[in-house]
Amino acid sequence: MLIEDCDQTFVCRDFIKCPRYRSNTSRRHLQTNMAVRLCDVASLLRSGSWAPEPWTGQVIATMETQLSNGPTCNNTSNGPSTILNNCSSPVESGSIEDSKTNLIVNYLPQNMTQEELKSLFGSIGEIESCKLVRDKITGQSLGYGFVNYVDPKDAEKAINTLNGLRLQTKTIKVSYARPSSASIRDANLYVSGLPKTMTQKELEQLFSQYGRIITSRILVDQVTGVSRGVGFIRFDRRVEAEEAIKGLNCQKPPGAAEPITVKFANNPSQKTSQALLSQLYQSPNRRYPGPLAQQAQRFRLDNLLNMAYGVKSRFSPMAIDGVTSLAGINIPGHAGSGWCIFVYNLAPDADESILWQMFGPFGAVTNVKVIRDFNTNKCKGFGFVTMTNYDEAAVAIASLNGYRLGDRVLQVSFKTNKTHKA
DNA sequence: TAGAATT
The missing domain is CATH 3.30.70.330 (RRM (RNA recognition motif) domain)
Structure with missing residues (x-):
């Protein structure tokens, strides 16, 4: 069966830029939790009118796999390289079953304030609470925050409207917040020694055997775009990250010549006093320049x-x-x-x-x-x-x-x- | 060998 003939609806697991896509609401991109017809996406991919990105081929492969396997609702990943699952509606998606009003907003511009965050999300509907997370010592924004709406419909609208919005140099991500618990904290891994040819999808495939991946990233040279051989994997739960370290640290990925190093990532807010001092006294504050x-x-x-x-x-x-x-x-x-x-x-x-x-x-x-x-x-x-x-x-x-x-x-x-x- | 993802 060709994907082009398949009328099955999938739920997009992440924001994907796809200007040629046009949904029945005239949206020009695939957005988190948006119901997407397989055939629409597949025809765009195959026609070449959607500029190929590293994970494009994998999207097709994922969809084909899901088709041949039949519907399941196993969300082993929601990273960009596996954007789709085959749950037929957002309500069935495991990632949002717990909260329908509380959103987490990631990749906010460094200088964005809580008031600006509230102003942005308040344009959608009435907000119950809003918090920009800041470093406890320096007061600097950690680049993410939470928006809790009164009405679940507004939360859904905010995801559909604001996820993927470009603000300055950032593209914000808006998704449902998981219930806060100790088990989901400190689940981010730093991976080094990766083969330079390894793709984000391959990295996810390597780690997904240990749990549900929330985000993955391979750092690349800003000029050449070539992998720097290091990356991050964020698991849903801390215990999954621990198991991944046990299983993969000092191991060679399939086909790799050298073993990789897998360890817990440093907390970006925990900087040395030296770094803090230089940041406080050397970097001009863009907001209040002299x-x-x-x-x-x-x-x-x-x-x-x-x-x-x-x-x-x-x-x-x-x-x-x-x-x-x-x-x-x-x-x-x-x-x-x-x-x-x-x-x-x-x-x-x-x-x-x-x-x-x-x-x-x-x-x-x-x-x-x-x-x-x-x-x-x-x-x-x-x-x-x-x-x-x-x-x-x-x-x-x-x-x-x-x-x-x-x-x-x-x-x-x-x-x-x-x-x-x- | 370094990202701002759980208040």
Whole structure:
């Protein structure tokens, strides 16, 4: 039986970029817990219209295996290389049976605050609680957090809407949180000495005999893309990780010339005092740069805009740098705690998520708001976005003004006092 | 030989 002929629905286990995919809700990517028809995905893969990635072939193999074996619901992995299981609905998926309102959000930008997290997820529905996890000593974000909704439907909507959202240089991951327990902590392994040819899928295959893999990763050279021979495996439970160390440390993977080393990964928040000191005193805080850093950044920005658009950035506060935080100065877009951007010509069905999607990649966004008609609840054609940093806001405006969204051309500028109030 | 995944 060909996969193309199979109408069976699978549940996507992770967010997969697939721009040519179009679901019945017009989503352009495969998203966590999204029901996916096998034939749709398979035809895209085989047609080559979905750019091949290292795990693409394995997706086909996995689907073919599942077809020949018949339906089962064994989730031995939810990493990117085994994105599908053959449970027919998210409700049957073992990973979410315990909680339907509490989400874990991973891969958040380093400088994202809890308020920004709440603002982002609050655009979906009412939040019961929200927490950004921070290092207890330094207060620095650990890059993940939790969002607990009042309504399970909003949690599901948040996964469908926000999983895979690009924020600055990160692609966030939104999934149901497992119930917290000691047994799931410290289950992350660091693996070194891997053959440079080993794929992520092969790494998972090697380790999956010891338990359910939550995430896997092989580090690669940023320039060449070649494996650095080291990686991480996160198991569902600590005991599974312990068994994997016993079974695989100092062992040669099939076909490998050298044995691998498998041990518990260091906790990234446990840094030496030296590293902490250098981090605290040497790295400039992007959010609150000193005057010199601000001027340097704006100088670069002005050059950038000049080169790109042949104009000086019209609203650059260079001339009055240093007084931008004083009250009573009328600077377009400056809204006390950030830069307010006016977005005009949005469609009636526009919602907050589209503003996050458009502006999030440009930098720290603290708030978005679609202005709606009180009676119809439809967008009145405009909205506002607040960004923390002037430079990032200016680049976003330069990039998105004139952007075609659907059949509309957007007008994007710093908010002025003459126009609508947020 | 190094990622920010359980509050």
